[in-house]
Amino acid sequence: METIKSYLDNIFRNLPKSKEMERLKSEILYNMEERYNELKDNGKLENEAIGIVISEFGNIDELLDEMGISPSKNNENYPVVDNEEAMEFVSLKKKASYLIATGVGLILLGVSLLIFLSQMAERNLIFQSLPEDAKGTLPVIALFLLIVPAVALFIYSGTKLERFKFIEEGKFEISSDLRNILNSELPSITQKQSIHTIIGVSLCIFSVVVLLAIVSFEPFADFGVCVMLLMIAVAVSIFITSGSVPDSYKELLKIDDYKPKTQKQDKVIGAVAGIVWPIAVCIFLFCGFVFNLWHICWVVFPITGILFGGFTALYKAIKAD
Amino acid sequence: MISSDVIRGYNDTIILSLLIEGDSYGYEISRNIRSITNEQYIMKETTLYSAFTRLEKNGYIESYYGEETQGKRRTYYRITPEGIKYYREKCEEWELTKKVINKFVKEMVHYGNN
Structure with missing residues (x-):
């Protein structure tokens, strides 16, 4: 029946x-x-x-x-995602988000470690017997040792979701039954997410407080950034993991960021991101290797992040009109 | 089973003939068509409802909500005087069509026997 x-x-x-x-x-x-x-x-x-x-x-x-009715033309015989497949997609997205969160955490940890080791070396607390050049490059090697598994995690999580590419591209339909289930569960899920977001934002704000507190103790001033980065790493991991389930629901329902129209916007933003972030990495590496500015050149990432965020918001606002 | 292409022009006539017997609703009409023809003709749902739409638009039938039974409120159809008139015309047309087509069908049989 x-x-x-x-x-x-x-x-x-x-x-x-x-x-x-x-x-x-x-x-x-x-x-x-x-x-x-x-x-x-x-x-x-x-x-x-x-x-x-x-x-x-x-x-x-x-x-x-x-x-005298003409059927709407948007249905290009897309496959119908059933309940089981949808739940599999949600749980896979959740798993992938843990992998990505771990990856991002590793990179931030790496930057934190880089600053920490550079500071230690500068104070001659470690690497005393090594030549001056090695002192500069060893912390960078530490960073890259952490970036490698992080990138591996990103690629791995991407391949895990390959099977559901058609969902990511919006080329699917869902039954009204599934739509009802998703719609009824979404409010409690987004509520959970907002609690996590509050915790994450609090951590970010608190990290600045910690930074300022540590900076005021002159001998440890430079380590404040390390602690701040670690706290931000935790916060970012919370943002990534807590967003995965509500995002996958919205993706299945094609609402909010996953409306067919917004997806086109995302393509432009994605293209810009594809250019901006590699440039930021180039600047980071260039300043580090050429000018030996490892202790400060990481600021290129938060600066890029803020500028990129600003661009995204501006682009969306202009397009929304 | 009869090909729906052949019978298309007479779906409306079939439905009207059943409504002359009394008001009826979708399922009852399609069931009656099945039983009268010994399941040799089964009218598809979409054929049935496009016929209802067309007949109602032309003023040959009227629809109204029936009494609620088992939580279901069915749409009933009633034939109008114009509908009865149209039915008679279609019956005459069929008699003529039958005569005309039979001439050819018989000639074919005759030809085939030679």
Whole structure:
């Protein structure tokens, strides 16, 4: 019986919504249900009965022609994601977000370690017996040792989601049944996310407080940045992991950032990100290796982050008009 | 099973003939068509409802909500005087069509026997 209902739901989903349509749909559903019961009473098996009922439905275009309705053209026979697949997608997105959060955490930890080791070396607390050049490069090596597994994690999480590429590209449909489930669960999930966001933001603010506090103790001033970065690493991990489930729900529902229109915007933003971030990395490495400014050149990342965030907000605001 | 192409022009006539017997609703009409023809003709849902839409638009039938039974409120159809008139015209047309087509069908049989 559910099969018949979802069959009709699928046919009517892309048709204009009106009272007339609702009435027609429920009328046809009654008929199909009664026909189904009649077939079952005559000793037909469930699958047989469903097959016959659906084969007797006919062609919706015939009816639409008569009613003077043209079906909306956005349905290019996209695959329908069922409940099981959707739940798998959500849990995979969650797992991937843990991998990405770990990766980002590792990179921030690496930068923190870089600053920490540089400071220690500068004070001659470590690497005393090494030549001056090695003192400069060893902390950088430490950073890269952490960047390697981080990048590996990014790539791995990407390949895990490869199977659901069609969902990421918005080329799918979901049943109204699944839509209802997702819609009913979304509020409690976003509520959880906002609690995590509050914790993350508090950590970020608190990290600045800690930075200022440590800086005021003159001998440890430079280590303040290390502590701040560690705290930010935790905060960013919280942001990434807590956003994964609500984001995957929104992706399935095609709402908020996942509306087909917004996705086009994201392509532009993505393209800009693809240029800006590698440039930032180049500046970072160039300043480090050429001018030996490792202790300060990391600021290029927060600066890029803020500028990029500003650009994104501005772009969205202009496009929204 | 009869090909729906052949019978298309007479779906409306079939439905009207059943409504002359009394007001009825979608499922009952399609079930009656099935039983009268010994399941040799099964009218598809979309064919049935496009016929209802067309007949109502032309003023040959009227629809109204029936009494609620088992939580279901069905749409009933009633034939109008124009509908009865149209039905008679279609019956005459069919008699003529039958005569005309039969001439050719018989000639074919005759030809085939030679």
